[in-house]
Amino acid sequence: MPVTDVDVHDLVRAQPWRRHLTYRGEQLDLGIYAxxxxxxxxxxxDGIWERMELADFDPTVRSMIGQPFKLRAEQGPGKAGYIPDLMLISSDGTITLIDSSPTAGELCPSERVLDWAEEVVNARGWTYEWWTGPKDAQHYTNIKALGGFCRPMHPVQQALIEPTLSLCxxxxxxxxxxxxxxxxxxMPQPMVRAVIQHLLWWGDLTTDLHRPITxxxxxxxxxxxxxxxxxxxxxxxxLVLGHDRGTIVRCEGDDLVVGLDPSGxxxxxxxxxxxxxxxxxxALPTAYQRPLLPAQPFTVPR
Incomplete structure (x- = not known):
């Protein structure tokens, strides 16, 4: 469709345009980021992985899609087509398209194509970003380290969440x-520390992440x-319920009914x-309570 007709409702449902690339006759599968x-x-x-980790930590980012679409021009430098590496959709509907340093084969658009793509993206009201790596190495190192504790805690450790937040x-x-x-x-000390790191990643607890964590x-x-x-x-x-996410749809006294998002x-x-x-x-932290589009779950079926 014409780029002027595309809105956030179209893009939030986008599937990857490609899942592999061809280089010197070989088919190479792209990586999957969870x-x-x-x-x-x-x-x-490879070049966009660190940017995905930072976006995953950002509570304003509600949707991440790699290789989201192909943009083509009727004539000129974009006639052969251009596929952005990553698309981020924020909670306010802002769309950011990100490219990283190209690697090989069909992932190497020319500078003329990239300049044309940036011009088209900006004219559409979207944001274009050229990713060259983290600007603050310590900030990225802290986020990467905390990312190892982003998954839901064991029920025994979940019981520590409220006491930890109340204490601070x-x-x-x-x-x-x-x-x-x-x-x-x-409750040994390593398990308590894991809960602290989990809450730091989700934003329940905050500190200066531009300095080493001690x-x-x-x-x-x-x-x-x-x-x-x-x-x-x-x-x-x-809520996060094991491998699934869901929303409380009914409260009947002390009984709660949870509607699970479609998933594998x-x-x-x-x-x-x-x-x-x-x-x-x-429960998901307050910053993640409101989905971007109520009718669009963010769990992609396997």
């Missing part, structure tokens, strides 16, 4: 003080950014008591 914050699995080239709500405490307060015989790093939390506690879960609350693991509605659901699920 984006935990959006629940998607965008294809990725009144004062900025160093990591070693939080660990000392929460560590006991059945046991003396001070943690703080903003009440407005905290994820809803189990006793606050209501219709519309977004399951879908449909499931009923739980509030107590059982609190043991099996955790």
């Amino acid at each position: 984006a935990i914050s959006t629940g998607q699995n965008p294809v990725a080239t 709500a009144d004062a900025e405490l160093p990591i070693h003080a939080v660990e000392k307060s929460l560590t006991h015989e059945k 046991t003396g790093t001070r943690l703080r939390t903003d009440a407005a950014a905290r994820r809803p506690a189990p006793d606050q879960w209501d219709v519309g609350t977004r 693991f399951g879908q449909g509605e499931r009923s739980f008591s509030r107590h059982d659901l609190a043991e099996k699920a955790t």
Whole structure:
């Protein structure tokens, strides 16, 4: 379709234009990045991987699609076509197209094509970005390290989320003080630290990520950014339930009905008591509670 007719509703449903490339007669599969914050699995080239990690950490990014579409001109430098490496859609509908340093074969558009693509993208009201690597090495290193703890915690560790946030709500405490307060015989220090790192990645806890993280790093939390506690879960609350994500669709007394997003693991509605659901699920942080489009789940079927 003409580029002027494309809107965010079209792009948020886009599938990768290509999943492999051809170089010297060989077919090479593109990598797959597992984006935990959006629940998607965008294809990725080597040069764009670090940018995906930073986008996954950014709560304003609600959709990540690799190789989203092919842009062609009727004549001129874009006649052969151009495929951006990555497309990000933010919570306010802003669309950013990102290219990285090309690698080989068909991933090597000329400078004339890239200049033409940037002109077309900007004229459409989108943002064009040329990615050359992280500008702040320490900031990226911290995000990459915390990314190892972005997955849902074990139910035993999930029970530490609220105590950790409550402990940091009144004062900025160093990591070693939080660990000392929460560590006991059945909850060793490494498990407590994993919960802290999990909350730092999701934004429940904040600190200066432009400096190295040590046991003396001070943690703080903003009440407005905290994820809803189990006793606050209501219709519309977004949850992570094992491998799935879902939204509470009905509250019938102490019974909650969760509508699961379509995924390779399951879908449909499931009923739980509030107590059982609190043991099996955790709420997404406040910044991730509102999906970009209510009718569009962000979990891509396998």
